[in-house]
Amino acid sequence: MAVASDFMGVYEIGPVFRAENSNTPRHLCEFVGMDFEVPFKNHYFEVIDIIGQMFGYIFRELNAWFKTELEIVNQQYPFTPFEMNEGEAIKLNFLDGVQLLKEEGFEQDPLKDLTTINEA
Secondary structure (H helix, E strand, O other), X not given: OOOOOOOOOEEEEEEEEOOOOXXXXXXXXXXXXXXXXXXXXXXXXXXXXXXXXXXXXXXHXXXXXXXXXXXXHHHHOOOXXXXXXXXXOOOOOHHHHHHHXXXXXXXXXXXXXXXXXXXX
């Protein structure tokens, strides 16, 4: 309704419930999702850049606001701090992605979907 009301962007974070059979390690029946509707003028890469900027902001601010809490969690469950490129989002076509996988020793047919292992 908000998009139809001429808002320039609509963002929502809320619960998502899946109705299909999702009893697998790859699917969740319920999760919190983020949805947004934004216009783009020339190319859908504009939307990808918005996503990149948004995640850069989220991770930068989480690290700033919750530094103490992250250090406490890291003592019990050691982790490498997540770093994200703050610039323009990286955009790869499928063949470039397949080439990167091959350079890292993974086999991937360029004419087929990514395998489960290669998605990780």
